[in-house]
Amino acid sequence: MGEPIHPKSIVILDCGGQYAHLIARRVRQCGAYSEIRPAETHAHDLKDAAGIILSGGPQSVYDPESPQGDTGIFDLGIPILGICYGLQWMAQALGGEVRRGKVKEYGRTRIRKKALRIKSTKNLFQDCPEEFTVWMSHGDEAVNIPEGFSVIATSDVCANAAFADEKRKFFALQFHPEVTHTECGREILQRFVALCGAVPWSVEGFAQRIGEEIKAEVCDRSVFMLVSGGIDSTVAFTLLNRVLGPNRVRGLLVDTGLMRKGEIQQICEAFRMLGIENLHVEDASDEFFERLQNVYDPEEKRRIIGETFLSVQKRVCRAMGLSFDDQWMLGQGTIYPDTIETGGTKHAARIKTHHNRIETIQRMIDAGLVVEPLKELYKDEVRQLGEELGLPHELVWRHPFPGPGLGVRILCSLPDKTQEIPNANIDIPHAVLPIRSVGVQGDSRTYKYAIVLFSESKIPTDQHWNFATEIPNRCPEFNRVLFCLSHSRPTKFVFTPVCITRERTNLLQEADAIVDEEIRNAGLYEEIWQFPVVLLPLGRQSGQESIVLRPVHSTEAMTADAARIPGTILQRMVVRILSLSGIDTVFYDLTSKPPATIEWE
Numbered sequence: 292m293g294e295p296i297h298p299k300s301i302v303i304l305d306c307g308g309q310y311a312h313l314i315a316r317r318v319r320q321c322g323a324y325s326e327i328r329p330a331e332t333h334a335h336d337l338k339d340a341a342g343i344i345l346s347g348g349p350q351s352v353y354d355p356e357s358p359q360g361d362t363g364i365f366d367l368g369i370p371i372l373g374i375c376y377g378l379q380w381m382a383q384a385l386g387g388e389v390r391r392g393k394v395k396e397y398g399r400t401r402i403r404k405k406a407l408r409i410k411s412t413k414n415l416f417q418d419c420p421e422e423f424t425v426w427m428s429h430g431d432e433a434v435n436i437p438e439g440f441s442v443i444a445t446s447d448v449c450a451n452a453a454f455a456d457e458k459r460k461f462f463a464l465q466f467h468p469e470v471t472h473t474e475c476g477r478e479i480l481q482r483f484v485a486l487c488g489a490v491p492w493s494v495e496g497f498a499q500r501i502g503e504e505i506k507a508e509v510c511d512r513s514v515f516m517l518v519s520g521g522i523d524s525t526v527a528f529t530l531l532n533r534v535l536g537p538n539r540v541r542g543l544l545v546d547t548g549l550m551r552k553g554e555i556q557q558i559c560e561a562f563r564m565l566g567i568e569n570l571h572v573e574d575a576s577d578e579f580f581e582r583l584q585n586v587y588d589p590e591e592k593r594r595i596i597g598e599t600f601l602s603v604q605k606r607v608c609r610a611m612g613l614s615f616d617d618q619w620m621l622g623q624g625t626i627y628p629d630t631i632e633t634g635g636t637k638h639a640a641r642i643k644t645h646h647n648r649i650e651t652i653q654r655m656i657d658a659g660l661v662v663e664p665l666k667e668l669y670k671d672e673v674r675q676l677g678e679e680l681g682l683p684h685e686l687v688w689r690h691p692f693p694g695p696g697l698g699v700r701i702l703c704s705l706p707d708k709t710q711e712i713p714n715a716n717i718d719i720p721h722a723v724l725p726i727r728s729v730g731v732q733g734d735s736r737t738y739k740y741a742i743v744l745f746s747e748s749k750i751p752t753d754q755h756w757n758f759a760t761e762i763p764n765r766c767p768e769f770n771r772v773l774f775c776l777s778h779s780r781p782t783k784f785v786f787t788p789v790c791i792t793r794e795r796t797n798l799l800q801e802a803d804a805i806v807d808e809e810i811r812n813a814g815l816y817e818e819i820w821q822f823p824v825v826l827l828p829l830g831r832q833s834g835q836e837s838i839v840l841r842p843v844h845s846t847e848a849m850t851a852d853a854a855r856i857p858g859t860i861l862q863r864m865v866v867r868i869l870s871l872s873g874i875d876t877v878f879y880d881l882t883s884k885p886p887a888t889i890e891w892e
Contacts, residue, residue, distance in 0.1 A: 296336065298325075302325070306377060308375065317468075318480065321480055324489060330345075332361065342371065345372070346377055347467065365384070370461075385461075390432065396429055397447065400427040427466050432450075456767075486777055506534060513539040514531050532569070532785065542569055545604070546572060548828065576793070583790060615655065713766070717758065724741045727740050730763075750776075785828065825839035838878070840878065841891070
């Protein structure tokens with residue numbers, strides 16, 4: 292038997308999906324206490340739960356190694372909700388049939404409610420319109436539903452998009468109600484929570500509660516904190532200073548050479564305004580560029596950047612006379628999406644390795660030498676905590692920036708001689724880029740090609756935006772759809788094998804600064820959640836490169852929508868970016884997450 296659950300809580304059984312903790316958060320936002328357990332948790336350990344939610348997952352239920360729960364949960368007499376993989380496992384466990392779908396669904400999908408023969412107060416869709424948009428991420432589907440269930444929603448390609456046995460309070464959704472892009476998602480979860488009668492829960496006193504946890508974990512030790520200047524490390528560093536006092540906390544800001552233009556000076560000034568002066572700045576840019584020479588693989592880049600951070604930190608620690616033992620711990624601003632995308636739960640697929648989760652760091656975590664006060668939080672919760680700590684509004688709502696910095700926005704690739712570049716069967720002007728990027732489809736990592744669409748107007752239309760959803764669903768070879776802002780007709784792009792250099796970094800810094808200035812001048816900075824600017828080693832001529840604009844709307848980084856920027860602003864950006872020596876093409880990334888990750892690597 293496992294550790295007892297909190298009585299009358301809603302338990303999320305984690306089948307490895309990217310959104311398990313997001314489901315738990317949404318349940319708490321609905322006013323109920325929630326906790327997460329492994330998919331295989333014994334039914335006896337769940338007998339005191341108020342309800343159970345089966346999460347999504349990257350595997351197929353008919354695979355021998357896929358997560359399999361205890362079917363005894365269906366005899367507990369409590370409400371159960373299956374989401375995505377959870378729907379499929381529930382269907383198979385109760386006698387239904389799951390097969391690979393003829394068409395995969397990723398991103399926004401319209402579903403239609405199906406009227407039940409008998410009106411019921413247990414209908415999860417009671418407050419939803421007859422047709423609404425949901426967020427899909429699946430390749431399998433339930434082709435036959437179990438006995439006793441009725442279909443309650445369908446989509447164009449998924450006949451059994453949702454079904455229920457309302458008598459037993461069993462519900463199954465192929466889509467993800469927990470993500471912000473699903474219309475009525477919160478209402479659907481709220482109705483399920485209401486059927487459970489769970490223990491009430493509310494978010495208050497975040498700083499005090501996390502502060503007590505820090506004191507218990509750190510005890511009499513001190514903390515050495517790696518600071519990037521982003522909201523996560525800023526909040527974590529500020530919180531550690533408040534809880535432990537400046538005499539027990541030291542910060543290190545490493546100048547990797549991969550920061551945004553003028554960022555080191557801005558970070559130092561921001562902390563001075565906060566009254567935090569225990570921050571040391573170390574210029575290690577030469578070291579980072581040297582170690583990244585001739586490195587092309589995105590995972591290898593992340594590993595090297597993470598290892599170099601640690602080597603610099605160790606050098607500085609030795610100079611300060613510090614060592615990680617009974618006296619000092621390493622502090623990090625890791626948040627939950629960083630751990631889940633690295634495969635941080637039992638069944639989760641590795642989407643990309645976060646630099647705070649490389650093997651060396653993991654060994655330190657296992658040895659109890661790392662404190663991560665934000666590791667269970669999402670970006671919007673970190674912002675909430677930052678406001679509770681009294682941080683300046685501009686600092687709290689600063690766009691997220693990856694720990695490896697521009698290192699994951701400067702693509703480096705060798706020619707792919709092992710795989711033929713795919714063709715796309717679409718009747719619209721297009722080209723396929725001879726370079727691949729990271730995506731997430733069906734909760735699994737993909738590494739696929741991007742397709743570029745063209746138009747005489749050089750501004751994307753609704754048709755182009757629709758293709759951004761349709762193409763990855765129909766063509767498994769692609770996980771990104773771009774639009775060319777600088778040219779109206781397709782061309783064959785010339786690929787230039789090149790790694791990260793100081794010159795390429797300076798070029799991207801200038802392009803990024805142009806974009807930042809334009810969106811601030813247009814009053815769009817706070818409307819856009821994040822705006823990565825990416826450098827690709829290809830152009831219309833040999834030796835030239837391309838810039839990708841990747842503005843997104845999101846709240847917790849687990850899902851995202853490409854942001855629609857007005858055409859006049861886009862064209863001002865394009866004119867200025869094309870004036871930079873070495874850039875001859877500008878693209879606009881129209882893809883949602885899934886199927887593409889927010890960052891390209």
